[in-house]
Amino acid sequence: MFLLLPVWSYAQTEEQTPAKNINEQFQTWISLNSVFQLSQHWSGLADLHIRRSDYITNPSFNFIRFGARYGFNNNLKISAGYAHLWLAKDENWTLFLNENRIYQELILADTYPKFSGLFRIRTEQRFFNNVQDGISLQDDYFINRIRFLFSINIPFKKGGKTSFLVADEIHLNFGKEVVFNTFDQNRLTIGIKQKINKRWSFDCGYMLVYQQLLSGTDYNLNHTFRLFFYGNFDLRKNKEEQIRHSQTID
Numbered sequence: 001m002f003l004l005l006p007v008w009s010y011a012q013t014e015e016q017t018p019a020k021n022i023n024e025q026f027q028t029w030i031s032l033n034s035v036f037q038l039s040q041h042w043s044g045l046a047d048l049h050i051r052r053s054d055y056i057t058n059p060s061f062n063f064i065r066f067g068a069r070y071g072f073n074n075n076l077k078i079s080a081g082y083a084h085l086w087l088a089k090d091e092n093w094t095l096f097l098n099e100n101r102i103y104q105e106l107i108l109a110d111t112y113p114k115f116s117g118l119f120r121i122r123t124e125q126r127f128f129n130n131v132q133d134g135i136s137l138q139d140d141y142f143i144n145r146i147r148f149l150f151s152i153n154i155p156f157k158k159g160g161k162t163s164f165l166v167a168d169e170i171h172l173n174f175g176k177e178v179v180f181n182t183f184d185q186n187r188l189t190i191g192i193k194q195k196i197n198k199r200w201s202f203d204c205g206y207m208l209v210y211q212q213l214l215s216g217t218d219y220n221l222n223h224t225f226r227l228f229f230y231g232n233f234d235l236r237k238n239k240e241e242q243i244r245h246s247q248t249i250d
Contacts, residue, residue, distance in 0.1 A: 027052060029227070030050050030227050033047045037235060047065040047083075075108060077107045100129075103124045125142070148169065165203050204226070207224040208223065209222035
């Protein structure tokens with residue numbers, strides 16, 4: 001009888017362990033990321049993101065972000081700002097989740113003989129609220145998140161405008177509301193980055209997003225086509241000193 005107890009206990013544990021559910025999706029992410037140079041050290045930031053599910057058939061979410069950046073030099077920058085997200089809960093945008101977000105980040109970037117590299121740490125304070133027919137459902141909750149991004153650009157030829165892009169970013173949640181999903185998601189990107197002119201560039205490629213949801217047992221596996229545009233605008237009166245902008249993929 002006692003010999004059967006470990007077997008019985010193991011069987012009970014197996015029965016109580018929830019199943020892992022993976023939802024595989026195909027998405028399209030398009031964004032415009034702008035930097036407005038205001039002085040030698042200060043710049044303003046403005047981003048707009050549109051993300052669609054089932055390739056481009058259904059809405060996923062829309063996202064705007066504003067901020068300010070201080071550059072100590074060409075390699076070290078800090079930023080802070082505000083963002084808002086509208087997450088669609090149905091195809092007609094009649095039910096959606098609102099997220100208000102405050103963020104801070106530190107960026108380290110440098111250029112080497114054969115590639116350029118970037119490392120970013122971003123912290124986010126995220127406030128969620130479901131809204132139905134324009135009325136708050138009063139179910140606010142708060143989550144802290146920290147993100148670590150590593151990216152490398154390898155030019156196809158020295159001094160060329162086209163480069164190969166590889167990036168990976170991991171997102172981790174923390175706070176009392178986080179119970180089952182300290183790991184939030186990982187984004188792996190492979191693509192091409194193209195410089196159009198002094199002001200504009202873009203990157204285009206494939207991004208694999210693996211995300212754990214609040215339940216802890218449900219995951220999204222998103223195969224994503226991404227097209228991100230980057231604009232740099234120098235609004236300084238004195239433009240004699242050149243500034244090398246550090247583009248940050250998102």
